[in-house]
Amino acid sequence: MIGSGGKGANQAVAAARLGAAVRMVGCCGDDEFGRRLRAGLAAEGVNASGVRAVAGAASGLALITVDTSGENAIAVAAGANSLAGNEEVGAALAAPCEVLVLSAEIPVRVLAAALERARAAGVMCVLNLAPMPAGAADLLAAGVDWLVVNEHEAAVMLGQPVPGPGGAGKGAAGDADAQAVAAALTGLGARHAVVTLGPAGAALDGPAGGLLIPGFSVPSIDSVGAGDAFVAALAVALASGVAAAGAVRAACAAGAASTTRRGAQAGLPGPADVLAATGLTWPGAE
Numbered sequence: 001m002i003g004s005g006g007k008g009a010n011q012a013v014a015a016a017r018l019g020a021a022v023r024m025v026g027c028c029g030d031d032e033f034g035r036r037l038r039a040g041l042a043a044e045g046v047n048a049s050g051v052r053a054v055a056g057a058a059s060g061l062a063l064i065t066v067d068t069s070g071e072n073a074i075a076v077a078a079g080a081n082s083l084a085g086n087e088e089v090g091a092a093l094a095a096p097c098e099v100l101v102l103s104a105e106i107p108v109r110v111l112a113a114a115l116e117r118a119r120a121a122g123v124m125c126v127l128n129l130a131p132m133p134a135g136a137a138d139l140l141a142a143g144v145d146w147l148v149v150n151e152h153e154a155a156v157m158l159g160q161p162v163p164g165p166g167g168a169g170k171g172a173a174g175d176a177d178a179q180a181v182a183a184a185l186t187g188l189g190a191r192h193a194v195v196t197l198g199p200a201g202a203a204l205d206g207p208a209g210g211l212l213i214p215g216f217s218v219p220s221i222d223s224v225g226a227g228d229a230f231v232a233a234l235a236v237a238l239a240s241g242v243a244a245a246g247a248v249r250a251a252c253a254a255g256a257a258s259t260t261r262r263g264a265q266a267g268l269p270g271p272a273d274v275l276a277a278t279g280l281t282w283p284g285a286e
Contacts, residue, residue, distance in 0.1 A: 004040040005264040006060055006081070007103040007130060010225050013044045014232030014268040015101075018254065018282065020239065025050035025092045026106065027080040029059035034080070040265070050091040054080045060105065064224055064264070072224045076131065081105045089113045093121055098239040101231060103128045108135055115144060124238065127190075128231045132156045140189030146238070147190035148231050154181050154195045157188075178203040179210040194248055196230055198223075199256070204248050213248045216278040220259035222267060229268050230255035237283040246283075253280040 012024040024046050028034035030053040037059060041048040060079035066072045084106040092100060092114055100118050102111055102125060111127070118125045119142065126146040129136050132153040140147065155161055158181065178195055182205035185193035192206035201215035233254030237247035254269055257277035261267035271282035 004037050005062060005064075005225075006037070007105050007128065007228055008101075009037060009041060010228035010264055010268065011101055011103065011128070011232040011235075012041060012046045013265050014225075014229045014254070014258075015236050016045045017268055017270040018233060018236045018274075019271065020232075020236045021047075023047040023050060023095065023097070025088050027052050027054050027057070027084045027088065029053065029057045029080045030055045031059055033059035033061065050088070052087065054083050057083055066222055066224060066262075069220075072222070074224075076105070078105065082107060084110050086110075086113065089117060093117050093123065097123060099124045099126060099235045101126045101128070101235050103231070104130055104133045104136070108133045108139065112139055115139065116142070119143065126231060126235045126238070128227070129153055129157070130227060137188055140185075143189050143191065145190075146192045146194065146234070147185055148194045148196065148234065149185070150196045150198075150227060151178070151181075154185065158184055179205060179212055183210055192244055194234070194251075196227060196255070201252050202230075202248055204245060206244050208244060211245055211248075213245065213252055215252055216256040216280075218256045218260050218277050220256075222262040223259050224262075225264040225267055226255045226258045228264070229258035232268075233274075233283075240283050242283050250274075250280065250283045253278040253282075 012022050016022045038048045057080040060081040061077045063075045100123050124145045127144045128148045182193045182195045182203040186205045195203045199215045201213045204211045230251045234251035237250040253274050257269040257274045258267045260277050274282050
């Protein structure tokens with residue numbers, strides 16, 4: 001099966017389906033995949049005017065396998081994503097926005113420049129360090145509003161394993177350990193840090209302290225895109241005025257709902273899908 005994807009594109013589509021006005025900035029190849037990507041974004045209501053088609057470059061591609069339990073493995077060829085630069089940084093903040101979402105499929109220097117510009121403009125940033133780049137900790141040194149990583153990415157960043165609920169030697173101690181990891185990430189410079197734990201939920205640390213947000217039990221068949229649904233939902237909930245813990249809970253619900261359908265983008269949920277899968281009324285501000 002061939003479909004549109006990429007973390008930034010998935011997050012843009014997910015945010016649009018959840019009711020946000022979304023503008024995407026990035027690079028694709030001047031090829032059939034790039035044309036399909038931009039057309040798909042437009043069809044979802046995403047403003048793709050900031051997606052630059054680079055002549056002579058190939059669009060980024062990913063090979064994804066999904067096992068019988070719904071877990072995935074992904075190999076990525078960055079393609080035109082690696083060509084994002086100052087033009088994209090300027091375009092990202094050329095128009096007013098409430099939240100800037102950044103993922104790590106573009107060069108670290110571009111992420112750093114975008115974060116610096118966003119801080120200067122007073123724009124809230126959600127930084128999803130996936131895939132985990134070299135030198136990622138340096139991105140946090142000057143501060144970032146929200147950092148989102150999964151347990152494996154957190155382990156790489158901190159150089160230590162990340163226990164979570166539900167496994168051998170976990171339970172209550174595992175909960176505390178996952179929250180301690182989130183706290184360690186805020187210690188690196190993130191104002192809020194979220195460590196996603198798959199079906200177990202997410203560990204949050206921030207100014208109000210640490211908290212384990214439990215996951216939602218759903219019949220999962222495909223986890224591809226779940227992290228992107230989580231990040232997008234978090235950003236949309238925050239832009240809607242939902243407080244930190246409620247926004248992470250809403251993100252957990254959207255991530256869980258996405259696993260009940262197949263496809264990186266096809267499975268991304270709207271509010272009705274989140275309600276049907278988890279019982280949470282979007283965006284869960286109650």
